Amino acid sequence: MLKLSELDDELLWELQRNRIIGLGERSFRKNYYPQLRCSLSRLERFRALLDCAGEMILLVALPSGQVIDANAAAAELLDLPLDGVIGQRLDVLGFSHAEVILAELVGEQASGGSPSLHHEVALQAGDAPRHLDLVCRAADLDGVLYGVLLGRDATRRVAAESRLRLAARVFADSAEGILVGDRRGRVVEINHAFEAITGYARDEVMGWPMHAFVSSRHDPGFFRSARQALKADNSWQGELWSQRKNREIYPLWLSLSLIRDHRGRVQNFVAMFSDISERKENEARIQHMAHHDFLTGLPNRFLLIDRLTQLLATARRDGRRFAVLFIDLDRFKTINDSLGHRVGDRLLCAIGERLRGRLRTSDTVARQGGDEFIVLLSYIEGPTEVVRVCNMLLSALSEPCLFEGHELSVTPSIGVAIGPDDGTDSDTLLKHADLAMYQVKRRGRNDFEFFRNEMRVHVTTLLQLERDLRHAVERDELEVFYQPQMDLRRGGLAAVEALLRWHHPERGLVLPGDFIPLAEESRLIVPIGEWVLRTACRQLAAWRAGQWPELRLAVNLSPVQFQQAELIEVVRSALDDSGLDPEVLELEVTEGLLMDNRDLTLQALADLKAMGIRLSIDDFGTGYSSLVYLKRFPVGQLKIDRSFVRDLLEDRGDAAICETIIALAGHLDLEVVAEGVEQVEQLDWLREAGCDRAQGYLLGRPMSVDALERRLSGDAGLLSLGSA
Numbered sequence: 001m002l003k004l005s006e007l008d009d010e011l012l013w014e015l016q017r018n019r020i021i022g023l024g025e026r027s028f029r030k031n032y033y034p035q036l037r038c039s040l041s042r043l044e045r046f047r048a049l050l051d052c053a054g055e056m057i058l059l060v061a062l063p064s065g066q067v068i069d070a071n072a073a074a075a076e077l078l079d080l081p082l083d084g085v086i087g088q089r090l091d092v093l094g095f096s097h098a099e100v101i102l103a104e105l106v107g108e109q110a111s112g113g114s115p116s117l118h119h120e121v122a123l124q125a126g127d128a129p130r131h132l133d134l135v136c137r138a139a140d141l142d143g144v145l146y147g148v149l150l151g152r153d154a155t156r157r158v159a160a161e162s163r164l165r166l167a168a169r170v171f172a173d174s175a176e177g178i179l180v181g182d183r184r185g186r187v188v189e190i191n192h193a194f195e196a197i198t199g200y201a202r203d204e205v206m207g208w209p210m211h212a213f214v215s216s217r218h219d220p221g222f223f224r225s226a227r228q229a230l231k232a233d234n235s236w237q238g239e240l241w242s243q244r245k246n247r248e249i250y251p252l253w254l255s256l257s258l259i260r261d262h263r264g265r266v267q268n269f270v271a272m273f274s275d276i277s278e279r280k281e282n283e284a285r286i287q288h289m290a291h292h293d294f295l296t297g298l299p300n301r302f303l304l305i306d307r308l309t310q311l312l313a314t315a316r317r318d319g320r321r322f323a324v325l326f327i328d329l330d331r332f333k334t335i336n337d338s339l340g341h342r343v344g345d346r347l348l349c350a351i352g353e354r355l356r357g358r359l360r361t362s363d364t365v366a367r368q369g370g371d372e373f374i375v376l377l378s379y380i381e382g383p384t385e386v387v388r389v390c391n392m393l394l395s396a397l398s399e400p401c402l403f404e405g406h407e408l409s410v411t412p413s414i415g416v417a418i419g420p421d422d423g424t425d426s427d428t429l430l431k432h433a434d435l436a437m438y439q440v441k442r443r444g445r446n447d448f449e450f451f452r453n454e455m456r457v458h459v460t461t462l463l464q465l466e467r468d469l470r471h472a473v474e475r476d477e478l479e480v481f482y483q484p485q486m487d488l489r490r491g492g493l494a495a496v497e498a499l500l501r502w503h504h505p506e507r508g509l510v511l512p513g514d515f516i517p518l519a520e521e522s523r524l525i526v527p528i529g530e531w532v533l534r535t536a537c538r539q540l541a542a543w544r545a546g547q548w549p550e551l552r553l554a555v556n557l558s559p560v561q562f563q564q565a566e567l568i569e570v571v572r573s574a575l576d577d578s579g580l581d582p583e584v585l586e587l588e589v590t591e592g593l594l595m596d597n598r599d600l601t602l603q604a605l606a607d608l609k610a611m612g613i614r615l616s617i618d619d620f621g622t623g624y625s626s627l628v629y630l631k632r633f634p635v636g637q638l639k640i641d642r643s644f645v646r647d648l649l650e651d652r653g654d655a656a657i658c659e660t661i662i663a664l665a666g667h668l669d670l671e672v673v674a675e676g677v678e679q680v681e682q683l684d685w686l687r688e689a690g691c692d693r694a695q696g697y698l699l700g701r702p703m704s705v706d707a708l709e710r711r712l713s714g715d716a717g718l719l720s721l722g723s724a
């Protein structure tokens, strides 16, 4: 629409003149023209006024909502030229709920009232949506109904409100506790999490000083440094001890910030914090686990080394001595193997408790693993003090413990090293205490010994022996000897037991007792055991093909060999290679192995049975046997330990044990072999008692192949004895 102000005077005149029909020129000029001129000017001023208004003004037809007129602010707000606004309907111009507004205006007018209606509408004008605060009113102009809409851009306010709402939501729902303080640090607002963490309700704490929540554990220096950081950076973060309403002290992680006004004056404090007690507990638990033995809860090797290092440092500084006690439990393995790991574990815990209970709190009791404990006696006055402690521990640890109906007792072997005299670093001290302990074991256990320098020589020898053993197979230094077993029922040679010998280049013949434990410890027994089995199977096949077609073979298997997944494959392949029938092979295992509940062992025992191999229990009667195991496992033979055979003629107890084992085997349909038969009388006694086989020096020592063949083919051989 053309504005009146834009028309030049002449044109305006023409226009007005044409409109005024029937008035004479003169009369018009005289009577109406000044009046008209005045009205037009007013109209023009009014128009300019509307256009100057910052608010949008729309005149819309009702009920259609078509814009009849609009001011400049409307065009600007709608982001359209004015003539793009006029003539358009409100909904087309992007007004949300235009229909509702129009209906309300019509309704209001119809009901006789015409109050202003307030609406907040969204306006989809241009790219960015805007918001308007609308004041609407219906107006009847000369009988025609119009709507007058005054609108103010509320986009910024709506956005600010929405931001505020969001902030309020975040504040309320935050899992972190939030406290807002005024410029003097008095609480003016808290959120729900604050209430949940501290136990205080909102109303209780309003106006409290913020420092009321900090525990008195902190010294003034702590607050000083926090204040300095706040001053410099407007924020501070750190760990803090706080106190809940129930007086519980707990750790929290706090972020404190300052809010300043435009002149830089502190207006508010905002404290955001989270309860980190759980995290701290977890950290402490992990820390504890990393430094303590899982089973006994005692310090582990890491912590032990740490304490040992500290003792060494103080010893260097102030010259005080301390003692390292290396404690190993005698024959613990037998208990573990025979009664199971559960009983073994409980015994270890009981020993740990006893050690802890008998020593000073300043001393360290650690578990190295297995049945080894280490005690650090800090600051000792002299050797007599250590002797007194060792004697006390010897008697305390050997007191019996009662578990699940078993009365168990173990004795300790204790090796002592004095720091820093016997070593200036932790490794050396531990090694020397270990060496001393080893000497106790060799001397017969259940005692203590101080480290001496000569002990080192012995250990070096052992290490050398282990090194040599590694090469023994490839250097062809090993040999299988065979010891005959006599059939006591029919006479004659029933079987041979394969027994390993080592021809050491410097030491000469080394017996198994001196190297099998080393081989087991280093797991060298696995390849060596395989070599023995293959060699013995080949030899048996040769003998069976020749002079002794009925001969059987007994081979020792170490528990360590049962820990290799390939054991069954190795046995099968040794049999296949030699062409032997599995029934002729007897594998000797210890009683303890049957009590080993490890899957690998149980599976291997079952597989051996399935193959048809006979299992023989070596040294029967010396371990913690349970008859249940004899039933449960595919045992075919018991070997009476030679300690019972040795004195059976003199000792009624030993004779009774031999009789009982023979009777037991009879009932369970097992074969019995008596070991260590050295006298003809023993042999006769065993035969009388119903023992199936005998083995011992009387019938032949373990021998090389040649020696055995010579011995058994001679007149004084086993056969002649057997027929005696």
Ligand SMILES: Nc1nc2c(ncn2[C@@H]2O[C@@H]3COP(=O)(O)O[C@H]4[C@@H](O)[C@H](n5cnc6c(=O)[nH]c(N)nc65)O[C@@H]4COP(=O)(O)O[C@H]3[C@H]2O)c(=O)[nH]1
Residues within 6 Å of the ligand: 483, 498, 499, 500, 511, 512, 513, 516, 525, 529, 532, 556, 557, 558, 588, 618, 619, 642, 675, 676, 677, 678, 695, 696, 697, 698, 702
């Ligand atoms: N005093 C006395 N002793 C007798 C008599 N008859 C036999 N012996 C000895 O008793 C041991 C019997 O073997 P073991 O109980 O299986 O005990 C064996 C066995 O447990 C182990 N061993 C030997 N060879 C092997 C092997 O190839 N593998 C494994 N894993 N262990 C083996 O070493 C142990 C000791 O073997 P050796 O020194 O050969 O000792 C042999 C044998 O020489 C006797 O009448 N009187």
